[in-house]
Amino acid sequence: MQQGYAAVLCVLAVMGLEAAALGECEITRLLQDKLQYEMRLQYLKHYFPIDYTVQVQYEEVLRPSNITRLRNGTVSEAALRYLWFHVSSQALLRIREVLPEKHPSWKYTQELCQLFDALGREYSKYRQTDVDVVVADLVKQVHSASAESRRKAVRPKALLDNCLKVMRMLYGRRCGWDST
Template sequence: MQQGYAAVLCFLAVLGLEAAAPGECELTRLLQDKLQYEMRLQYMKHYFPIDYTVRVQYEEVLRPSNITRLRNGTVSEAALRYLWFHVSSQAVLRIREVLPEKHPSWKYTQELCQLFDALGEEYSKYRQTDVEAVVADLVKLIHSAGAESRSKAVRPKALLDNCLKVMRMLYGVPSWESSSILHRCGKTEAVPAK
């Protein structure tokens, strides 16, 4: 992710609202569609060698247990969405970095990058303020050059699995086949199962 996006990403933390912005809702719905199990399996597992891993920093692996711990530490929902967005964007970029342009998964990761870029644009509409210290520290660790020594090997599919699981937690959707991601966006309409 470009260094300039670090500042743009800080804008999300000022939302301070339980409900997400309308543009954010639409973009996360599109991400939901792109992160369907069949697509993650095909593009992030079947098109990679068996047991293939990508090197990422420890801070670039965001699991539901991390979100629960941060919630218990009273981190705001807006800051948690900001953290999810930032970590997930980095994960997709890490995967794309290892792919040649002719790889069958290149276009898929490019489409994910475009959705995250659009989310960055959506968040840039908000006024910048400080985020909770714990979230700001995590973002600094992700961008620090010396953190490469604190890396771990993770399968590409696992990175996107975590992205989807955390998105489900943050947008309050227990079952995406029967509910809409728009639940936190002020709408509760059902979405047909795919």
């Protein structure tokens, strides 16, 4: 049993090192692979109680329609990717907050967090002036723990379903992988 655990840790360490050396497109490709439907269904629906929801801020739910609206408002693609990163990583943290370490979904969400950490290193190069004002305000709202913020109950799987859909919209053409 301990050998299996050591092997998993070794794989995670290698994956973390690989993710640290990869660029934005490669990391999002790894995320796309990790967010396959079967995995989201198993880890974020089947392993949770029926109709289980997580309380998130209204701004932490980013749908493709939000991206389309922002695109029509002339927000840059780079700013939209920056927004997607912050909203999706925050949603993942909301899911992790409710999981005990022994939960069957813990390791899966840990792997996703490692990929988002690697992507965060890519986005750490952004300066506040590089991001559109609309996006900067949204990112600020997502990271504020204000008691005044509107909350809504969302299923964990729905949060990562939106994450994947928006990621495909923003990176599919740019990175040259199938956006369907």
